[in-house]
Amino acid sequence: MNNLEEIIFSIIIHGGNARAKSYDALKAAQNNNFSDAEVFMIEAEKELGKAHRIQTDIIQKEANGEKVDVSVLFVHAQDHLMTAMAEKTLIENMIDLYKRINSLEKEVEE
Template sequence: MEGLELIAFNIIGMVGSAKSKVMESMTKARTGEFEAAEQLIKEANEFLVQGEKEHFQVITQEAKEKNVELTLLFMHAEDQLMSTVTLRDIANEMIENYRMMFNLKSLIDGNLE
C-alpha cells in the first residue's frame, strides 16, 4: 500500500480515533465530568491535526502537479474528516450546554433547601 491509498487509510485511522474521543467527551459532559470532557476534546484535536496534515499533502500535491486521481477511498477519508470536525464543534457546544444545565440545577437545588 502506498501513495494516496496509504494517505486515505492514515486519515481514516486518525479521524476514527478523534471521533471516539469526541463521543466519549459528550458522555463525560453528560455526567458532569467537564475537565475530562475537555481533555478528550484536546486529544481529539491532536488526532484531527494529524489527519488534516495528511489531507493537506494531497491538496498540495494536486495544486503542484494537477494530476491527482482521487478515489472513492480518499473521498471517504475526506468525508470522515469533515464529519468528525463538525461533530467536534457540536460536542463543544453540548459540553457548554451541559455545564449550564449543571450550574442551573445547582442553583435550583440550593434554593429548594
C-alpha cells in the same frame, strides 16, 4: 497497498479517533465530568490536526502540479474527516449546554 492508500487510511484513522474522543468527551460531560471532557476534546483536536495535515499535504501536491488520483477511498476519507470535524463542533456546543445545565441545577439545589 500503495503509499497513497496508506496515506488515505491515515486520514480515516485519525478522523475516526477524533470522532471517538469527541464522543468520549460528550459522555464525560453527561456525567458532569467536565475536566475529563476537556481532555478528550483536546485529544480529538490533536487527531483532527493530524488528519488535516495529511489532507493538506495531498492538496498542496495537487496544487503544485503533482497528479493525485481521486478514488472512492479518498472521497470516503474526506467525508469521514469532515463528518468528524462537524460532530466535534456540535459536541463542543453540547458540552457547553451540559455545563449550563449543571450550573443551573446547582443554583436550584441551593
